[in-house]
Each structure stands twice: as structure tokens, then as C-alpha cells.
Amino acid sequence: MITSEIEKCIINYLKGTASTKELRQLEDWIKLANNKELFKEYIKLDYITSVALVKNHKSDFINKEIFKTKDKTKVRKLLPFKLLKYASILLIAICSTYLVYQNLTRKENYIANTDQIILDLGNGKTEIIQENGSKKIVDINGNVIGFQQANRIVYTTSNKISEKEIINKLTVPYGKHFELVLSDGTIITLNSGTSIEYPSQFSNNKKREVSLNGEAFFNVAKDTLHPFVVNANQLKVRVLGTQFNVSAYPEEKNISTVLVEGLVGLYNNDVYNINSTTLLKPGVKGVYNTDKQTFSTKKVDTKIYTSWRTGTLIFRDISFKNIIKRLERNYNISIVNNNKKLDQQYFNASFNAKESVEEILSTFSKSYPFNYETINQKIIIN
Numbered sequence: 001m002i003t004s005e006i007e008k009c010i011i012n013y014l015k016g017t018a019s020t021k022e023l024r025q026l027e028d029w030i031k032l033a034n035n036k037e038l039f040k041e042y043i044k045l046d047y048i049t050s051v052a053l054v055k056n057h058k059s060d061f062i063n064k065e066i067f068k069t070k071d072k073t074k075v076r077k078l079l080p081f082k083l084l085k086y087a088s089i090l091l092i093a094i095c096s097t098y099l100v101y102q103n104l105t106r107k108e109n110y111i112a113n114t115d116q117i118i119l120d121l122g123n124g125k126t127e128i129i130q131e132n133g134s135k136k137i138v139d140i141n142g143n144v145i146g147f148q149q150a151n152r153i154v155y156t157t158s159n160k161i162s163e164k165e166i167i168n169k170l171t172v173p174y175g176k177h178f179e180l181v182l183s184d185g186t187i188i189t190l191n192s193g194t195s196i197e198y199p200s201q202f203s204n205n206k207k208r209e210v211s212l213n214g215e216a217f218f219n220v221a222k223d224t225l226h227p228f229v230v231n232a233n234q235l236k237v238r239v240l241g242t243q244f245n246v247s248a249y250p251e252e253k254n255i256s257t258v259l260v261e262g263l264v265g266l267y268n269n270d271v272y273n274i275n276s277t278t279l280l281k282p283g284v285k286g287v288y289n290t291d292k293q294t295f296s297t298k299k300v301d302t303k304i305y306t307s308w309r310t311g312t313l314i315f316r317d318i319s320f321k322n323i324i325k326r327l328e329r330n331y332n333i334s335i336v337n338n339n340k341k342l343d344q345q346y347f348n349a350s351f352n353a354k355e356s357v358e359e360i361l362s363t364f365s366k367s368y369p370f371n372y373e374t375i376n377q378k379i380i381i382n
Contacts, residue, residue: 002038010042019126023118115332117178119153120169122200129153131176139166145200154181158201165199172214175332177309184208185221186228189309192329193249202226207238215247217309220262227272235288238265238272244280245305251325255288258305266295311353313360320345320364331357337381339370 002010009026012018018026030036117129123140129148137146137153146155153170172178172190180188183201186208190196194214202208208223211231220228222241230237232248235255242262248255257266257280265277266286278295280286285300304314313330315323321343324335337343345368351360357379361372372381 002042007042010039014043019120019124023126115173115175117173117176118169118171120171122167122169129170129178131178139200151177152179152181155183155200157183157185165201165203165205167197168200169195169197171195173332174329182208182210182221184223184226187219189217191215191217191247191308192332212246212248214249215245215308217243217245217306219243229272234268234290234293236267236269236272238267238277239263245302247305249325252322253290255290256285256305257287258285258300258302259283260302260306268293313349313351315347315349317346317348319343320347320368323347323364327357327360333357334378335381336378339381342368342370342381 006026006029009018009022009029012022013026030039117131119127119129119137121127121137121139125140127137131151133148134150135148136144137148137155139145144156145158146153170178170180170190172192172194174193176192178190180190180196180198182188182198188196188210191214194212194216196210196212196214196216198210199208206226208226208228209231210229213233218228218230218239220239220241220243224240228239228241230246232246232255233250235248235257237244237246237257239262242264243260244262244264245258245260246255247257257264259280259282261282264280264286265272265274266280266288267273267277268288269276278286278297280297283299283302284297285305286295286297288295304316307314308330313326315326320337324337327333328335347364347367349363351363358374361379361381364370365372370381372379374380
């Protein structure tokens, strides 16, 4: 049964205005028995109703095409209400509704598997970002604050500096990368399974702050008057203008920062203090252990930690257990390893973006023999 509350969630989802709360509510509802088919039929109803309205067909056209269900009485009750309430919306948005229907399978995967890029504008408005799309990013007052250009969002710089910052949130699912240009010109490349919170416009505060959950490469615009701070779980990374990589996935106890250019300071206090800050120079990796709350540093080849931006996977002295996590994020696939001894094996390897996850596992199996099979988008290792 589609309640009025769920119907509202679906309509907002189709319009691209659903909030994060509505998306989660719809996701939970679809997981219940038979609801996936109801969801599919509802979107089909939207599409066919739109076509019928545009062609000026009579209502019996819709009855013949849509109501192919065992319980026709219940479905028919939806039609008059649906037509009266949303006819004008469907007439205006006929093209977008058609695309929703044509891409039904992909949209359903988003609801079930969260495989779409999501932009939360911080004002109750949530947008689904199509990777090949191009559109304006508009705030709650109708002001254009940025533009999407394929797999990149660029925020514009406003002459009016607001005292209150409006926080936006961009979420990139497994299997995808995305680039973000903040209003100050800072360029951020987001890795798979990453979310970041940031102001649509920086205020006149003394520092520019963002919050990261996952992994990203930062090319920070230089501003000596306004330090740039990345909040990554318990760790804070403070810079003025530089290039560095931060990895702070929630399932990992170590938060790592690799400096490519410039100078950064690492600290875990609310207030920055130069005397208690761990400073990094180019070519150095800083690691903060969240359990022990300790810092460590060492010289590294920065390419190993930034190669993901070009689709290259480089593993250096990494356990297979952690390799699996990276493969899951990179290929958006679930991997179950029943071979516990394999988990503790360490490997060195490099793979390019064109190699499939099966090819990568096959390479590892030649070094340490194991068997695997793929069942319903899940890889089982024995």
C-alpha cells in the first residue's frame, strides 16, 4: 500500500527535490515485501499519464495501459486523485518524467543501493547529480550559487559576504569520483564512498572550514588571512594554500594525510596551537590513530596515495583485508572473504582503471592461491 506520506516522498524524488530524510524513508519502504513493484508501477503511472495528457487521450487509455494488476479497484482509486493533483506538473515536466521512466532500473538502484551522487543544499532541498548533466545550482531564495558541468560542481564567488554560512553536503557513492570547486577557488577531488560538508559561500570568519568523511585530494586556494581547515573525524588539518590528500574512512582507525606541496599542520584539539601541532613537509605522510590518539610521520612516495584520482590502484605492503575494502569502494561491489588466512596476507601491486575486479582478484590468486565466485553482484572468496 502507498500511503500519502510515501506518495509525497516518491513525488519529491521524481522532481529531484526530496530531502535526505525523505530519501531514507523511501529506501526503507522499498525494502519491504512487494513495495518495489508498487514503486515501479507508480513511476510507470507517471509516465503513461503524462503521455496520455499530452496526446489528449481519454481516461480509458490510461485504464487499459496501466491497470494490469490483480487488485484493480485499489489502483483505480489513485487515478482521479493523481490526475487532478499532478496533471499540471506532468504537463510541464513531461520530458523529465519520460527520462525517469526510461531510467527506472538505474533510479531504483539508487534508492536501494545509494549509487547516485547526492547534493544536499542545507535548506531542505536535495538534488540528484547526474554525472553527464549540466545545470545551475540554486539556493532556497532562487539565487544561482554554482553550476554543474558533468562530473564537476563549481560554486560562484559572491560580492556579498554573508555572516551566516549555509552548509552544503556532497555525497559520492562507491564506484564514482567527483570534483568540487568551492567559492574561494579551492579544488577538491572526492574518492568513492566519500561525503563532504562545506559552506556554499565562506563568511568573514578567520578560517575556512570543511568536514570530510572518506577520502579527498585538496588543492587549496591560497589566502593568508583565512586558514583552511579540514575536519576529518577527530583530526584537523590546517593549511593556508597547498596540495594534500586526506583519507578518513569511518571504518578505519587511522586517518592519514599525505602532503604533496606546501605545509600543513595536524592536530586533534578544538583550538589550534602551533606548539602541539604535527607539521608535515612535502613527501611526508602523517597518520593519526583514533584509538590511541597518537601521531606518526614518515617519508613516502606521494603518487601511491594520490594515484586513485586517475583510476590507478596502487597497493604497497597492504593487508588483503584492507585491499578488499578499497576494491569494494572502487568497483561498488560487495566482497565476502571466507578465507581468514588470506585476510592477513600483505601484497604489493598496481592496477590500471581498465582492469576489472575479477582480473585483479585473479592476479592476487596467482600469488596466494584462492578461489572465488560472483553471485548477484557479490564476490565470494573461499
